[in-house]
Amino acid sequence: MSQSAHLRVVLSDHTVQKLKLPCGIPGKVEELHSVVRDTFGISGDFCLHYKDADFGDDFFSLLSTTDIKDKDTIKVVYIQEPTVTLTLTESSFSSIIDGSLQPSHHACSSGSSHDTLPVSPGLMTESLAQRSKGWPLEFAIPRFSSSTEMLLQSGNENFSCSGTLFGSKELISLVPDILGRLAEVIYEYTAYPSSAQISQVSEALIKKHPCLKEPGSFNGCYGWIQRLKYKMNNFRSKLRGLGCPEIVVNSLKRKPAHEQAPAKNVKKPKKAEVNYLPPHPQGETSESLEKERVDLLREVTKRDNCQVVAEKMAKTFSLRRQEVIYDAPAIRDIMERWPALFDATQINEEFKRITIVSLESTFMAKLDHCTPKLMDVVSSRGGATGMRIRQIKDMLFQYNTIEVRREVAIRCLVVYLGEKQDDLFKEFSDTEEFEAGLDRQVMKIGIMGTPGSEHKMATIMVEGTKIVEGKDIPRCCALLMGIIYALNLSYPKELKFTFEVFQKLFLDLDGLKASARVMSLKNGIF
Structure with missing residues (x-):
């Protein structure tokens, strides 16, 4: 003991x-x-x-x-969090219903300022309809109507005394209220709950109200899982009629002709995004936010104007997400319309708006926490993989700085997962070689400096475009995750396990569900 x-x-x-x-x-x-x-x-x-x-x-x-x-x-x-009220009314989404989803393409200057914008608290001026919390570790079953609660209390007492469960006839009057209330609470976290999340809700339901268990079910709640799935489908149909953007985006009339099938190219959160496609702030339309965007182009060129830029970026978040999700524009087009987005601080802010998680601070804290055990795990590898890991440690551990230790951990992680460092990092000997090879880079971190040296600066390259430059390698890894979320990009297939670790272990997003390879690593670390 x-x-x-x-x-x-x-x-x-x-x-x-x-x-x-x-x-x-x-x-x-x-x-x-x-x-x-x-x-x-x-x-x-x-x-x-x-x-x-x-x-x-x-x-x-x-x-x-x-x-x-x-x-x-x-x-x-x-942790003080604002109370979020989701008011689903037709007027809330009027700017979506009137067909104003397509952005206006005004001629705009691409002038930008590369001054670092400081983090300023209290600038999150998003709509009340935006979510402020992610899916909980433990789902709290809400209170139902008074009559339902009375029947459940009586049923739970009978179950405790004699093990008696509710019969099918007794459930008829309870099911609509229970499913309706659960659907509303689920939507406070996500409009598209995964099977694992619905199972979590069903298990929490029968744990709080054991009288609702189903005899003959392998887990006591299989029927509730199926009912909740159908209920969420019906709930989304009602939201679609109200013009909710994250539902409307998947309506057949919004899809191109070759994709007009219900399950074809469904646009929904796939990387634990909390605010994937939020509605416009109350009282705003696509036209009014487009004017804010044009004003933002002027503000971003001014010196010492970080506060105004940050406020306008927060205000225009919904417009920016609609452009990214609906149109999937090229990186150069986004940089022209939203130059402020590609500053390191705004990448952090955009990531927090989407996931409600702080990007760099969370990534670095988790990386530092995992590094000692991670190095123990990767060092256990033998053969060619173990040799490459030892070469990385021998090459980089001569400089005992926090940046180098983080870089060693990331490089060893990539090799341990069976992926290639060269798919994530690209070494350049000089500026001329960097500029000549830039157009061929789809998504990589370019490194300038002598291999094995302590002072190396890195640049994030996406679609042949420099996004962020002059940062250390670990910070570029974190910022690359922010760019992927901000631009709704997919993980490179050749690095899917590395980015899965970045997301689920270092950012703690959807960490309960992972591939077998990543789950094995997680069990070895924690």
Whole structure:
């Protein structure tokens, strides 16, 4: 049996409590999070920080419970999120219904400023209809109507006493209310839930209301899974009638003639996007936002104008997403219409608007956290793969800097996954060679500098165009993920496992579902 432990918990500036853990410190942060929430009755969302003695007892984000021990101090940091109300009315999507989805092609200057835009809090001025949270680790079953709740309470009591389940006749009056309420809550996270997500909802339903279990079902909720799938289809049909853009985009009349089939080229979130195709802000139309875009072209050329640029980029987010999703324009066309998008800071902001996850900070924190165990895992490889990994470590570990350690980890990861470094990185000896080979690069990170040297600057190249330049290699990997999300690009087939790790391990997006190769790596690291 595990030895008991005690933790000092800072709940606020004036409240400090002792947390008793009879079974010792839990093995996962999520389990400790649940214990803290239940013990102190915390209702809001929060994360945990721990006091690190190596850095003068400063607080750091708790990513693993191995970082704390008996009688250590942890701190509850509350996450304040705005309440999001999804009002599905015809007027909400009037700009979509009137056929104004196609952007106006005004003549515009491609002038741009490469000054770095600082991150400014409070600039997320998106529409209230945009989502502010991703799919939860644990789905919370909502309250149903009063009559339904009374029947469920009675049914749960009977189940506890005698194991009695609801019969088919008793369910008839309950099913419409249950499915309707669940569909509304699911839509708060996504309009296109995956099979795994629907299964998660169904399992949470019968866990909270065991009287709804189905006799004869292998998991007790197979029928609920099928009902929810049909309900979400019907729910999307209603939203399509209201002009909801992420549903309308897949209507047959919006598709070209050769793709007019319900399951052909469905445009929906495929990489855990939260705001894939949001509606315009209240009171805005495609025409009014196009004027904002033209104003933005002028603002981006001014010096010390980061605040205005950031606000206009946030305001025109829905228009930009419609152009990217509907038209899939070439990179050069997007750079001409939206030059501010290709600044490193705006790539971070756009990624956060789409996924609600901070790009670079999350990527680097997860990479740093995984690196020690990742290097242990990759070093276990033998044969030709092991030899290439040892060559990478021998070539790069002579410079013991954080950037080099991150680069080593990424390069070793690519090789460990059975993919080629040359498909992600392209070394150039000088500027002349770089410019001559730029047009042939579909999606790569170009590196200038002597191989094995400490000071190497990298450039992100997509469709023969320089996107971001003058950054270190790990940062370019993170920014490349931001560009893929911002422009709705697919992962290169030859690097599908590497980018899957970037997404699901380093950015923690849809991490519960992964390929066998990536899941094996994840189990070896965590």
